[in-house]
Each structure stands twice: as structure tokens, then as C-alpha cells.
Amino acid sequence: MTINELQDNIIEEFSMFDDWMDKYALLIELGNSLVPLEEKHKSPQNIIEGCQSRVWLNAELTNGIITYQGESDAVLVKGIVSLLIQVLSGHTPEEVINTELYFIDKIGLREHLSPTRSNGLLAMVKQIKMFALAFKSTSIK
Amino acid sequence: MNIEEIQHIRADFPILEEKIYNKDLIYFDNGATTQKPRCVVEKIEAGYYHLNANIHRGVHYLSQKATEEHEAARSTVADFLGANKREEIIFTRGTTEAINLVATSFGEAFCKTGDEIIISVMEHHSNIVPWQMLCERKGLVLRVIQMNSFGELDIENFKTLLNNKTRIVSVTHVSNVLGTVNPVAEIIKIAHEKNVPVLVDGAQAVPHIQVNVVDLDADFYVFSGHKIYGPTGIGVLYGKEKWLNKMPPYQGGGEMIQSVTFEKTTYNELPFKFEAGTPDYIGSTALAEALRYVQKIGISNIATHEHELLVYGTERLMEIDGMRIIGTATEKSSVISFLVGDIHPYDIGMLLDKLGIAVRTGHHCAQPLIDSLGIPGTVRASFAFYNTKEEIDNFVTALKRVVTMLS
Numbered sequence: 001m002t003i004n005e006l007q008d009n010i011i012e013e014f015s016m017f018d019d020w021m022d023k024y025a026l027l028i029e030l031g032n033s034l035v036p037l038e039e040k041h042k043s044p045q046n047i048i049e050g051c052q053s054r055v056w057l058n059a060e061l062t063n064g065i066i067t068y069q070g071e072s073d074a075v076l077v078k079g080i081v082s083l084l085i086q087v088l089s090g091h092t093p094e095e096v097i098n099t100e101l102y103f104i105d106k107i108g109l110r111e112h113l114s115p116t117r118s119n120g121l122l123a124m125v126k127q128i129k130m131f132a133l134a135f136k137s138t139s140i141k
Numbered sequence: 142m143n144i145e146e147i148q149h150i151r152a153d154f155p156i157l158e159e160k161i162y163n164k165d166l167i168y169f170d171n172g173a174t175t176q177k178p179r180c181v182v183e184k185i186e187a188g189y190y191h192l193n194a195n196i197h198r199g200v201h202y203l204s205q206k207a208t209e210e211h212e213a214a215r216s217t218v219a220d221f222l223g224a225n226k227r228e229e230i231i232f233t234r235g236t237t238e239a240i241n242l243v244a245t246s247f248g249e250a251f252c253k254t255g256d257e258i259i260i261s262v263m264e265h266h267s268n269i270v271p272w273q274m275l276c277e278r279k280g281l282v283l284r285v286i287q288m289n290s291f292g293e294l295d296i297e298n299f300k301t302l303l304n305n306k307t308r309i310v311s312v313t314h315v316s317n318v319l320g321t322v323n324p325v326a327e328i329i330k331i332a333h334e335k336n337v338p339v340l341v342d343g344a345q346a347v348p349h350i351q352v353n354v355v356d357l358d359a360d361f362y363v364f365s366g367h368k369i370y371g372p373t374g375i376g377v378l379y380g381k382e383k384w385l386n387k388m389p390p391y392q393g394g395g396e397m398i399q400s401v402t403f404e405k406t407t408y409n410e411l412p413f414k415f416e417a418g419t420p421d422y423i424g425s426t427a428l429a430e431a432l433r434y435v436q437k438i439g440i441s442n443i444a445t446h447e448h449e450l451l452v453y454g455t456e457r458l459m460e461i462d463g464m465r466i467i468g469t470a471t472e473k474s475s476v477i478s479f480l481v482g483d484i485h486p487y488d489i490g491m492l493l494d495k496l497g498i499a500v501r502t503g504h505h506c507a508q509p510l511i512d513s514l515g516i517p518g519t520v521r522a523s524f525a526f527y528n529t530k531e532e533i534d535n536f537v538t539a540l541k542r543v544v545t546m547l548s
Contacts, residue, residue, distance in 0.1 A: 021492070021495060021496070021542075021546070024491070024492055024495060024546070025546060028488075028546060051503060052486070052487045052502060052503040052504075053485060053517070073485055073517060074485035074487040074488050075484075075485065075488050075547060076487065076488050076491050077487065112491075
């Protein structure tokens with residue numbers, strides 16, 4: 001599936017709920033089922049400090065495909081990390097760089113990406129793209 | 142105050158009728174800012190519609206009227222704090238600017254390399270960073286009063302920090318995280334025995350406690366308008382005349398001068414020496430209106446009602462499994478910081494929001510305090526006189542639901 005097809009799937013999944021608490025229940029479920037990041041990847045260079053919660057992000061390139069892994073100390077943030085990984089993991093650096101992320105807005109979770117950096121998510125989205133850029137430039141060399 | 146009286150008061154605050162995600166708003170973030178009664182908003186409107194002219198310099202009618210109102214507001218603030226002289230009241234943009242003013246001007250006049258400043262472990266960043274900046278500028282040392290496990294300052298520890306290098310002590314009256322009401326009168330007395338002046342950060346105190354700066358013998362006392370039902374962008378520095386007179390101006394500009402030539406400028410007298418530029422004369426008069434509103438209800442009535450909310454809220458919260466109240470001082474203001482099990486405060490705050498409940502989460506701009514407690518932050522419910530036990534009941538029901546979802 002393309003990144004946009006994956007985004008559309010998530011939008012459809014969330015559109016079934018009209019109550020906020022149901023949306024958040026799903027997010028909590030996603031957060032709780034996120035594969036924990038291995039301790040060795042919870043290094044200071046992988047940490048994205050937010051004002052209230054923190055996010056860890058690790059990326060690896062195998063055969064031209066990026067695999068992202070992440071975690072957070074807050075479960076709702078973890079849920080969003082899980083969605084980002086669902087959408088962006090398993091694609092080429094090129095694809096990640098050229099993606100416009102619209103699903104978070106569409107499912108009504110934009111407040112978590114507010115520029116006050118209260119949870120580190122906005123910085124995480126930037127970091128995801130930075131990893132892709134870095135992988136792209138190394139593969140060119 | 143009985144429930145009819147509270148309902149009557151609530152009618153003065155239109156925002157309390159707002160629906161958030163189709164739910165009744167429960168506003169428990171009064172420690173961050175308070176809501177505004179109609180009379181305050183109307184005062185601002187009337188100011189701009191009917192009384193707007195720059196003050197202190199116009200010969201025309203409107204300017205004189207606006208000047209009178211602004212200076213009357215100064216007198217209202219002086220009375221509110223029990224100050225001896227209205228000239229000891231300086232209008233600032235808020236608590237933060239007031240502390241920066243003292244740190245800069247007092248620091249300039251009285252501090253030299255090797256001197257020491259004392260603050261406490263429970264200070265808001267606004268009562269830490271200005272002193273750190275002064276320390277960096279002048280090579281001073283910052284000393285920190287520690288606290289016990291209830292969140293009460295260790296006065297014996299404070300005594301050991303005071304010495305002949307101490308130039309000033311700056312402590313909060315009420316902790317914005319723990320709710321602790323600090324024994325500032327005792328702290329001031331101890332400091333004065335060594336001739337050390339004391340600044341008291343009253344941002345979290347004046348909306349809840351009767352303050353008299355003369356009885357306290359505080360050298361400086363600061364607070365923000367918006368935390369006491371007044372507008373944002375206006376605050377107060379009270380300073381004893383003897384100190385303010387010896388301190389150089391904070392900012393230069395209009396208003397604060399007596400005469401200006403390119404060779405030499407002489408400064409205006411108090412309070413104008415510290416009020417460079419056009420002051421917020423609309424904000425000052427609206428702040429005075431807010432203080433009158435609070436006095437009309439009566440600080441002691443407010444304190445009694447808020448104490449009931451604190452006791453009731455604490456009892457109800459303790460019903461929840463894994464509830465941990467952060468800050469259990471004997472003398473406590475209407476602030477409850479808490480954690481439930483190992484649930485992250487961000488998660489609780491986000492879900493409560495979706496149920497129409499406004500609380501604050503995080504480190505509350507007191508990172509060193511939160512770090513010293515070894516916690517990621519807290520959820521903070523802070524009450525005002527317009528809050529009710531019914532709101533607490535609804536809050537506890539919502540919190541139970543949220544905790545179940547997150548456990």
C-alpha cells in the first residue's frame with residue numbers, strides 16, 4: 001500500500017467514532033500495543049524532549065526501505081507514534097520525504113502537534129523526515 | 142458562602158456557561174489564570190470607548206480624566222496591599238516583569254561578585270531565571286532553601302544559608318504546584334535580623350489570602366492582575382520606598398524622566414522612575430475594578446469557600462485507587478496536584494479535556510521542583526471562589542472514567 005492509502009485507511013477507521021472518548025480509547029489501544037523500543041535505542045541522541053512528555057525515535061535502512069521504531073512515556077502520544085509508524089515505516093526515503101501527512105489533521109488529533117512542543121510529536125515528525133533525508137543522501141554517495 | 146451565593150457570583154462570569162465539546166465547562170485551571178467578571182470586561186470597554194487618552198502629559202480633558210483613573214487605580218492597589226504610600230506601587234506587565242525589575246535594578250545597586258541570593262526549591266521559573274541571569278552577569282551565587290516531604294520549606298535550612306554575603310531572599314508566598322502557603326512573615330523576620338531584604342512572589346497568594354505588606358514587613362511584594370480576576374498584561378510591584386529610591390531605573394524612555402539633554406538625563410521620582418513608556422492605563426483601572434470585586438465578595442469569604450473545596454476535593458480524590466497527592470502541607474491553598482499510579486499526567490489531562498474539564502498538566506513552570514520530586518509532572522486542579530462541590534463531583538466521576546481507560 002502507498003503511504004496515502006495507509007493514511008486514508010486510518011481516517012476511515014477513526015471516522016466510525018463520533019465520540020471523542022471512543023477515538024481516544026482506540027488511540028490508547030494502539031499505544032498499548034506499540035512494540036516497545038529496545039533499551040539500546042533509548043539513547044540520548046534518539047530522544048525528542050517535549051515540555052510534558054518525551055518521545056524516542058529510531059530508524060534503520062534495509063534494502064532501501066526505512067523501518068521506524070518509537071516510543072513515548074505518555075500512552076496517547078505512543079498511540080500517535082504508532083499511527084505514524086504504521087503510515088511511514090516500510091517505505092523508501094524518497095517516499096517519506098515527498099509525503100504530506102494529512103491524516104492527523106483529518107482524524108482530529110492536530111492539537112497533539114501544536115507548536116508549543118508540549119509532547120515532542122511535532123519535532124518527531126520533523127525527525128522522521130530528517131532520517132529519510134539522511135538515508136537518501138548516504139545512498140546517493 | 143452558600144450555593145445560592147455562589148450561583149449569583151457565577152452569573153458574573155459568562156465564560157462559565159461555555160460548552161466544551163458539547164459538555165459543561167469545568168474550569169479548574171485557576172492557578173494558571175482566572176476568569177473575568179463582567180465588571181472588569183466592561184471597565185476595559187468603557188475605558189477604550191469613553192476615557193482613552195494618553196496620561197500624565199495632556200492638557201486636555203480626556204487626558205486628565207484618564208490620568209486620574211490610572212492614579213486612583215494605584216491608590217486602590219496600595220489599599221489592597223496595605224501599603225503606606227501609593228508611590229510604593231509600580232505597575233508592571235505582571236509578576237515576571239516585577240521580579241525581573243528587582244533582580245536587575247536591585248542587583249545593579251547592591252550586588253557584587255561573590256555575593257549570594259537565596260530562593261527556594263519550590264519557585265516558579267519566573268522567580269529562578271531572573272536571579273540566575275543576575276548571578277551570571279555579576280558573578281553571584283544562588284542558594285536554594287530545601288523542603289520536607291509534605292512540601293513545607295525547611296526554615297532551619299534557610300537559617301544556615303543566610304550569611305553576611307546574602308543580599309536578598311526571594312520566595313513564593315504560595316507554591317503554584319504544591320499549594321503550600323509559606324511562612325513568609327517568619328522568613329522575613331529571620332532575614333531582617335541579618336539586614337537582608339525579602340521579595341515575596343504573591344502571584345498565587347493575593348487571590349486567596351488577605352495580604353498586608355506592612356504587617357508582613359515585606360521589602361518587595363509582586364503579583365499579576367490576571368490571576369486575581371483582572372486583565373492580562375498588568376501586574377504590580379510593591380517596594381519599600383527606601384529600597385526603590387536607591388535602585389536605578391529598569392528601563393529608559395518617556396514618563397520616567399525629569400529632564401533630558403544629550404549630556405545628562407535626570408530621572409523622575411517614584412513611582413514614575415520605574416514606569417518607562419506609556420503605561421497600561423486601561424489595564425490598571427480594570428485591575429482596580431477586579432480588586433474591588435474581590436473585596437466586595439470578601440477575601441475571608443473566598444478563603445473559607447476555597448478551603449472547603451480543597452478539603453472536599455482532596456477527600457473525593459482519595460477514593461481513587463493509586464491516588465497520590467503531591468503537596469500535603471498543613472497550610473495549603475486551593476491547589477491539588479496529583480498523580481494516579483504510573484499514568485502519565487499528559488494522558489489524564491488530555492482525556493479530561495475531552496470531557497470538558499480544564500486542568501493543568503506538566504511541570505507547571507517549576508521544573509527544578511518536579512525534578513526534585515522525581516516525577517514526570519503532575520495533574521493540577523486549582524479552584525476559585527466560583528467553583529462548586531458539584532463540579533468536584535463531576536470532575537471525580539470523569540477522572541474515574543479516565544483512569545479506568547488508561548489502566
